[in-house]
Structures are given as C-alpha cells and as structure tokens.
Amino acid sequence: MGLGARLFPVAALVLLGVSLPLGAQDQQPGSSGNNAEAPDVVNELPEENRQEISEALSENTQDAVTLRRLLLGRSYHFFGRIEGEAAMYSGDRFDGEDGADIRRLRLGIAGVLSDRVSYKAEIDLTDKTTSVSDVYVKVDTLRLGSLTVGNQRVAQNLSAMTGALSQLFMEDPLPVTSFSLSRRLAISQDIHSDRWAVHGSLFSRDPNNDAGKRGWSIRTVINPARKADGIAHIGFSVVREEMDREGRYRTRPESHVTDVRLVDTGPYNDLRYQNLFG
Numbered sequence: 001m002g003l004g005a006r007l008f009p010v011a012a013l014v015l016l017g018v019s020l021p022l023g024a025q026d027q028q029p030g031s032s033g034n035n036a037e038a039p040d041v042v043n044e045l046p047e048e049n050r051q052e053i054s055e056a057l058s059e060n061t062q063d064a065v066t067l068r069r070l071l072l073g074r075s076y077h078f079f080g081r082i083e084g085e086a087a088m089y090s091g092d093r094f095d096g097e098d099g100a101d102i103r104r105l106r107l108g109i110a111g112v113l114s115d116r117v118s119y120k121a122e123i124d125l126t127d128k129t130t131s132v133s134d135v136y137v138k139v140d141t142l143r144l145g146s147l148t149v150g151n152q153r154v155a156q157n158l159s160a161m162t163g164a165l166s167q168l169f170m171e172d173p174l175p176v177t178s179f180s181l182s183r184r185l186a187i188s189q190d191i192h193s194d195r196w197a198v199h200g201s202l203f204s205r206d207p208n209n210d211a212g213k214r215g216w217s218i219r220t221v222i223n224p225a226r227k228a229d230g231i232a233h234i235g236f237s238v239v240r241e242e243m244d245r246e247g248r249y250r251t252r253p254e255s256h257v258t259d260v261r262l263v264d265t266g267p268y269n270d271l272r273y274q275n276l277f278g
Helices: 047-059 064-071 174-179
Strands: 012-021 074-087 099-112 117-124 131-140 146-153 183-192 196-203 214-227 230-247 268-277
Touching: 047 064, 047 074, 047 099, 064 074, 064 099, 064 117, 064 131, 099 131, 131 183
Parallel strands: none
Antiparallel strands: 012 074, 074 099, 099 117, 117 131, 131 146, 146 183, 183 196, 196 214, 214 230, 230 268
C-alpha cells in the first residue's frame, strides 16, 4: 500500500478564563482600602472579552492598551487550553499507530504592568512534560512599535507565526514543522501600520532543548489592497542561525498521534549555519 494516510482528527477545544481585580488604585472614589468590601467570588469576564483575549494571546498581538480595555479594570488574566486528537491511518507504515492523545495542554497568565508594558507567561504540559512556551515582557512605544524581550516566536513566515487558535487545521503545514524555528530566547522589534509591517529578532538558544546557538531574522509584509471584503498580503522572511551542531529535518504527517516520520533526512553532522527563506 502507499505511504499516504487518511487522517480523521477529532478536536475538542476548551478555553478557560479567570481574571482577578486590581488593587486599591481601582477602588471607587471615597472608599477606603481597609473598609472596601472584597468580592466573595472571582467574577468571570464576559464571553466576548475572553474570546478576544484568547485570540490576541494566541497570536501574541496583545498590547497593554488592548489588555486594559478587555480586562475591565483587572490587572491580570489566567488562561488555559486543552485540545484532544484522535486519528486512524491506512498504509503499511502506520500499522498499530491508530489512537488518541492530548494534542495541546497549556496554562498561563497575562497582564499589564503599566499603560505601555504587558507580559505573558505560559507553560506547555503536552506529552507529559513541562516546557516553556511564551514567557516575555512587551513594551509598546508611540512611534517604534513594540519591543518584546523573552521566550517568543522568531520572526519568520506567516504560517510559523500563526497561533493554534487561528490555524485552518489542527497542525501546521509540513514545510513549517520541518524547517521553521519554534520559540527562542530573543529580543524583537515589531513596527507596523495599516499597509506594511517590519518585524526583526535577535535570538539565542531554545531553553527547552538547547537547540541552535544564535541568529537573527527579519520579516516584512505589505498590504497593497486592504478592503472590507479582503486583504492582499505579500510577505518575505529571512532567518540566519549559527548552528555548530548536528542538524536533522523531519516531520510527522498532519497528526501528532503517530511518531512515524514520512520525511526524515537523517542527521547532518557539523552544520555551521542554517538559512531559511519564506
């Protein structure tokens, strides 16, 4: 039989959102910090606000002004996401590979420190391991966009920058999983307007597996047409990474249930640099 696989993913998505109130600075005028009544229960944000926050956090597009507006006077917001996946395969390579697992399990907190400073801290508990996902501080400036410091997505192609909540399918495209970088400890600057954007990063290793060494990346985007019924999007990205280690390019099919890799180059010894264009 061929190597192709028929995949039947079943996804369940649960979005959790709880936000806590700010301190004394948000009390009503005339009230005393000692006498003000504390809420007996933690009130949930409206569904519309929670949905907008979830989408912004997934894409890492949130800023301090947006968070303050959506949090309704609160200073931080707990969030979480769990996705389940089941798959059935056909093909000799996939005998015994049918099954189900938890595709994503993440917990985190996001909030504001001032009118222009926000933060996000998220851990990934998928595959019964604990790894660092997005952990960064973002500073919004008036004219130079936003400066982000911490563990974050490296500036690269659109598919690699798209969050899980906005993907058309559960998995990234195979070229993205094969070649694109994940998150790295980095400092980045993102400048954008209605018609164009420039996003650059200086990055180091992945804190979860010590992958890579150091590098830089830049992504540019223009929107020559931007109307109510659609947007023309043209983008280009370059990533250059100093490796000085063994490299390997491989990927699963569009499913996380199996460990069978349909594409696997095997190891390349003593790679010095990696250049990616997208």
